[in-house]
Amino acid sequence: MKVVVDTNVVISAALGSKTCSMVVVKALEQGVIEPVIFPQELRRFVARLKKKEKYRNVDLESLFNFIEYYIEIVEIVDDYQLISFSTDLPDNHFISLAGARDALLITGDKLCLQSALRGNVNCKTPSQYLSDYL
Incomplete structure (x- = not known):
């Protein structure tokens, strides 16, 4: 089964979340597909991060490199x-x-998760996904 990984999970992995990093690795083993909007969403997310006080003085070059590679x-x-x-x-x-390709959507976003499940789309949180593989 192919996997769709939501933007927030990829960004969290890039920022060092162990759970999300493991999710990305496992998902890549299964085969990841992303919607056409994905690259611009990732870049928009990083631009928002730069504006936050917490990340203002952080060198985000490694984050950009991870995103471009992904x-x-x-x-x-x-x-x-x-x-x-x-x-x-x-x-x-x-x-x-995810619905069109009968793929699994992995998201940490509550609204996205609830919306997918309401639409009968296979969706899990990062922790739920990992519990299936550990």
Whole structure:
């Protein structure tokens, strides 16, 4: 089964979360697909991080390098119908792709998780995903 990994999980992995790092490694072993919106969402997320006081003086070069590498090794997909599952537009891309490809969506975002489950899309938190493999 292919896996769709939400932006927040990838960013958390890049920032050092052990749980999310393990999720990314395991998901890559299964095969990761990401929606066409994914690269711009990652870059937008990093731009928001830069504005936060906590990260203002942090060198984010390694974060950028991780993101660019991740984008290169996953399959970016654009052949899915966008369906409105959530009030958050980017979430709809991740949920729609997972639903269209019968893939597992991994997200730490409560709204995304609830929206996917309401739409009968296979979705788990990072911890739930890891508990299946450990």
